[in-house]
Amino acid sequence: MADKRQRARVQGSWAKQLPKPQRPAAPQSQSANAVSASWGIHRQTTSGNVEFQQPIKQVRDVPSEKVIDQAGDYEISHGPSGVSRLRLVPRFLPAEEADWMFAKLLAELPWSQKTNFRQDEAYEEPRLTCWFGELPYTYARSTMAANTKWHPLLLKLRRAVSEASGGRGGDERFNSLLCNLYRDGHDSIGWHSDDEASLGRQPVIASLSLGDSRVFSLRKKPPLEENGDFTYVERIKVPLGHGALLLMEGATQDDWQHQVAKEYHDRGPRINLTFRSIFPEPQGHRPGTKLHFTDRQTDMNATN
Template sequence: MSDKRQRARVQGSWAKQLPKQPRPAVPPSQNATPAVASWGIHQQITSANFEFHQPIKPVRDVPPEKVIDQAGDYEISHEPSGVSRLRLVPSFLPADKADWIFSKLLAELPWSQKTNVRQGEAYAEPRLTCWFGELPYTYARSTMAANTKWHPLLLNLRRAVSEASGVGGGERFNSLLCNLYRDGHDSIGWHSDDEASLGPQPVIASLSLGDSRVFSLRKKPRPEENGDYTYAERIKVPLGHGALLLMEGATQDDWQHQVAKEYHDRGPRINLTFRSIFPEPQGHRPGTKLRFTGRQADVNLTN
């Protein structure tokens, strides 16, 4: 076999050619053109007209975090529950006096680590605490026994903080929660001081001693947000040695607060939170949160 004939047989020139199939005609009424992919395969025919629809949900920006670090009174929100207010006194105690008080309280208060219950499991709080007052205090489904005998320094501080917190003699605080943050790994998570035993719209006075930590607040979302804090207003308050912060009005109704972990070097910090606590109504479960409608609590409290 000649080379020419062999090459022709290999190339298939001897085979019969198949008849070409005619392409289906596109109906004239169909105003579309097929898009051809890079591999020569026809893609799905799409409409030449594109219609833009506005998003169902409006585009929202995350509000920038505000910083409060100057002395003054601040109205942070106005809601049906009332006005939420903060008052910051960065140098409430002189540095030398704050040093001496810090060392005494660090050494002499009955610090212990409280156990709480969350989702049916017990866990140790990442800080040390102690409670002073005539009544025990229940939160996070765990009760703190009351130390009825106050340390003399705490009595003097309670008097000074009470005079600074109110009008005409000041707010009378009958209880005190002491927190010891041993280092930057100690913290307290997001919460509100809105237990029924604290009464409606409690005044909380927070006195800081020792190393500085950031006190953060975030506004509670409206019911239609379904608990989503993505777009919540946020405030950051650096609290240093001897600083006093008052939370007043509807702050516990409409805001949460926390002291987050700070993993860089942080020394010990004592936080004294003065408050007034009342006997809980008969039949009311201790530590239960209050639900507010407007300015009045759903639960009537008596002194």
């Protein structure tokens, strides 16, 4: 009997132990997996430890700013509202002719500083303006009265610009003119589009520059899913010198914004003549309202 117990103890010490039964892991819900994935969590199933990993972010490049400084016609975009076009004529006016025209308009036009309104607060535009046209022009909740007393030199320039932009014979393409005087580099105009309802759909704006050079900048309006973020939009810079003519055509006012930013180094006065056509306000529109109401548009005359 003792021998049997001894042999049993010896045999038991050699025998392999059976593996202990493992408790099944609790099933993880689908929502928890989704949360883990969204926060970049990786679970190690072998050790049961949780390892946190940084989520993968999409890398986006900010487009480089393009420069247009040579004469020509440019299709700057093909959507979403259609084809946007610019036409640049850097030497539309000869230098000597532009010199005396600049001096005459600077001295003889009825320049004044317009007061606008934003969020029920008044502010003065950082430049001087005057208006010519048979109809009033309203923007930034402030109206410029109709003025049919065109300066003779402005009538001459309107004919020349009208012909250059497609007008023929005595048919004037433009019936109105907004004049801007930038007294120095501190004067400016903020990001905006010339898309008031009174301008009609896809207006043609002809901009004639006299005096010191300033940079005219454009930026593409972001798609709606960007929620007004202009970080990754296309940008264009157009240096406008003495006697230069720039035409904005097609969908430029629908799909792009433009500005003349402040330049704090020495800048002399500059006159900008912006020819356009004004029509009676469409029925149902308040004076000065935009044709397209979207969150991606900024106030027309926000200061920099």
